[in-house]
Amino acid sequence: MSFSIKKQGEVVVVDVEGQLIVGNRQELKQKVLDELEKGEKKFLIDFSQTGYIDSSGLGVLVSLSKKIREQGGELRLANLNDDLQTLFELTKLDTLFQISDTRERALESF
Amino acid sequence: MAESHVAFDLQIPSDVEYIEGVVELARQRCRELKLSPTKCSLNVPVALTEALANAILRGNRATGGKQVRVRAIISDTDLVFEVVDEGPGFDLDGCTVDCTTEENLTREEGRGLFLMRKLMDRVESFRNKGNVVRLTLHRP
Numbered sequence: 036m037s038f039s040i041k042k043q044g045e046v047v048v049v050d051v052e053g054q055l056i057v058g059n060r061q062e063l064k065q066k067v068l069d070e071l072e073k074g075e076k077k078f079l080i081d082f083s084q085t086g087y088i089d090s091s092g093l094g095v096l097v098s099l100s101k102k103i104r105e106q107g108g109e110l111r112l113a114n115l116n117d118d119l120q121t122l123f124e125l126t127k128l129d130t131l132f133q134i135s136d137t138r139e140r141a142l143e144s145f
Numbered sequence: 146m147a148e149s150h151v152a153f154d155l156q157i158p159s160d161v162e163y164i165e166g167v168v169e170l171a172r173q174r175c176r177e178l179k180l181s182p183t184k185c186s187l188n189v190p191v192a193l194t195e196a197l198a199n200a201i202l203r204g205n206r207a208t209g210g211k212q213v214r215v216r217a218i219i220s221d222t223d224l225v226f227e228v229v230d231e232g233p234g235f236d237l238d239g240c241t242v243d244c245t246t247e248e249n250l251t252r253e254e255g256r257g258l259f260l261m262r263k264l265m266d267r268v269e270s271f272r273n274k275g276n277v278v279r280l281t282l283h284r285p
Contacts, residue, residue: 054190057198058161087187089194090256098253118187125263126256127245 038063040070046077046142052084055092064095068102076108077145081138083114093128100132109133113141149220156212157197159205159230164197167215171226174217178224178284188264188282189224195257196228196278204230204276214275226280234276237268 038059039050047070055063067078080096082088088096100110113135115123123129135141152174157163168190175185197213205211214229241258242249249255262268267281 054165056161056164056194057202058164087190087194089191089198090254090260091198093256094253097251101251118183121183121187122191122260125260127250131250 038066040066043079043142046079046145047075048138048142049078049080050084051080051082054086054088055095056087056089057091060091060095063092064099067099071103071106071108076103076106078103078108078110079113079138079141079145080110081113081141082116082119083138085116085119088119088122093122093126097128097131109145111135111141111144113138149218149223149225152217152219154214154216156214159201159207159209159211159213161198161201161207164194164201167197168193171217174219175224178219180224180282180284184282189226192261192264192268192280193226193228195261196226196280199257200228200230200232200276200278203235204232206232220284222284224282224284228278228280229273229275232276234272235270237270237278 037052041048049067051063103110111133114137115134133144135144153170155167157167171189171193172185175189197215200213201207205213211231216227218225237258241262242255244256244259261280265280266283269279271277
């Protein structure tokens, strides 16, 4: 599992490779918070290479979304597979996040 | 009563780094049983991760020296996971929170038991030589 961060235009794009679970959620949180501290405002997390997410991983997404909004920024999500979509629907987090089918659509939406 | 056999029986230290390896083993068993792709890639991995994380972080309080036992039991009708920690146990119904309500939706925590119960056919918690959480998934 790993997280890679790159900038596309004004948007910080984070790719989550593997699982987002209790064992690695803090690493994702810290990477995003570091970018936020540098003054970045627009964040996109791309799940095209993600296996599964547990409740800790979902919690980190909720927490990051709040912190980014508090700084006047936005967090959006892209490329949820069918299983992840189901997970977001079960927890109703699909109503909390703006989720796009593709990275391109998500980038255009900012 | 249907015949059953133990597919695996492991003891792991109270460290969340061990969770992924156990879950991968469980996924292999799910594929061998020809469970649906969603059961193999969502229901079992997420529910088992939650049960193991609870056992390690809440039951054993991530205490070095304490162990978590995890068993997979297969019968003609069910796939069962039993996760046993050394903690005092907990009230499953009392601790399960509906994370979809307006006031809970933006909370960082509180989705674990909710997800376990949504993703498994049955979740039980009881004491038997430790605190046991039993997850049951009916086979097709």
